[in-house]
Amino acid sequence: MNKKFFISVDYEGIGGTVSWQEFSQEPARFRKLMANEVTAVIEGIREAYPESAIVICDAHGLGHDLLFEELPFGVMVVRGSPRQYSMIDTIDKTFDLLYFVGYHSKAGTVASTMDHTYSSATFYRIKINQQEVDEAMINAAVAGHFGVPLGFVSGDDKLIASVKQVFGKEIETVITKYSRSRFAALTRHPKDIGAEIKAKAKNAALKINTFKPFRFPSPCQIELQLNDTVRAQQVALIPGSKMIDGRTVSYKANNFLDGYKFILLAATLGSAAGKTYQ
Known part of the structure; x- marks a missing residue:
């Protein structure tokens, strides 16, 4: 086959x-x-x-x-x-x-x-359901x-x-x-x-x-630690996100795929912020 x-x-x-x-x-x-x-x-x-x-x-x-x-x-x-x-x-x-x-x-x-x-310019740490990934x-x-x-x-x-x-x-x-x-x-x-x-x-x-598929349980809690406060402030503009401290933003997704899309968008915003605000 x-x-x-x-x-x-x-x-x-x-x-x-x-x-x-x-x-x-x-x-x-x-x-x-x-x-x-x-x-x-x-x-x-x-x-x-x-x-x-x-x-x-x-x-x-x-x-x-x-x-x-x-x-x-x-x-x-x-x-x-x-x-x-x-x-x-x-x-x-x-x-x-x-x-x-x-x-x-x-x-x-x-x-x-x-x-x-994912992005050395944007992220220092990514956690999914409190697990660093x-x-x-x-x-x-x-x-x-x-x-x-x-x-x-x-x-x-x-x-x-x-x-x-x-x-x-x-x-x-x-x-x-x-x-x-x-x-x-x-x-x-x-x-x-x-x-x-x-x-x-x-x-x-x-x-x-x-082999078995690897999955995170739903809902998914995403926590992003950004490289600086400028990137974090921009990522925190994403609807549904919450700023935890100066460099940390969290997001609760209904499922992992939605959480993954949040990570990708945050990477793009963070990269743009780093180039724009200096």
Whole structure:
């Protein structure tokens, strides 16, 4: 039976990457590394399901960074911005399994390479139902809304430790590097990473029926800690939101998907406020 797979790829958890500065200086080099890791996932999936349908979402920045022409033929790629579901756009109930490639730890994680949560310019901390969350949890919950489970995650060691704690040991994971600080890491060789990603991606596909969708209970209480008071004041203009203190805004959503839309809108408002009011 043919299956349908969704891959969301970010930059900060790709093997070898340690800063945003180096990406701006050598974009072609690091885009190639992103493409190589995604290719390994595709190859692993296709060993398990040769006729599978695969959609890849370029989930870094504005969605312009994945060298999609370097990928194996027969896949579809989501590029550009804005999008309805940001890092996981076009996800719906027709997909069977979700993969995260190049993911990273949440903002505030100690000594974790390029730690942030959705918007490094806007958010310091995001909580859902009083639980601090990272991008993997947020995006997995979007997929979970549609009944799609997470089966695979690759990224730095700090992220993988969190993934196993949140999603369970059955999730297939690959550590691409060992974080030393926000802008330093002990990284593995790309070929070693690629070989393990391919094997683990295949394993996830083969045990596709063992994974369960990840969900937050409804209603959802969203709490955002912004990077400064200007951003917080602008986010607090969103109807239904409430300012808790100078940098914290809360919002009660009927369900997670509505709460997720609040997070996306807050990210946009916060970014605009930071550029406008100086």
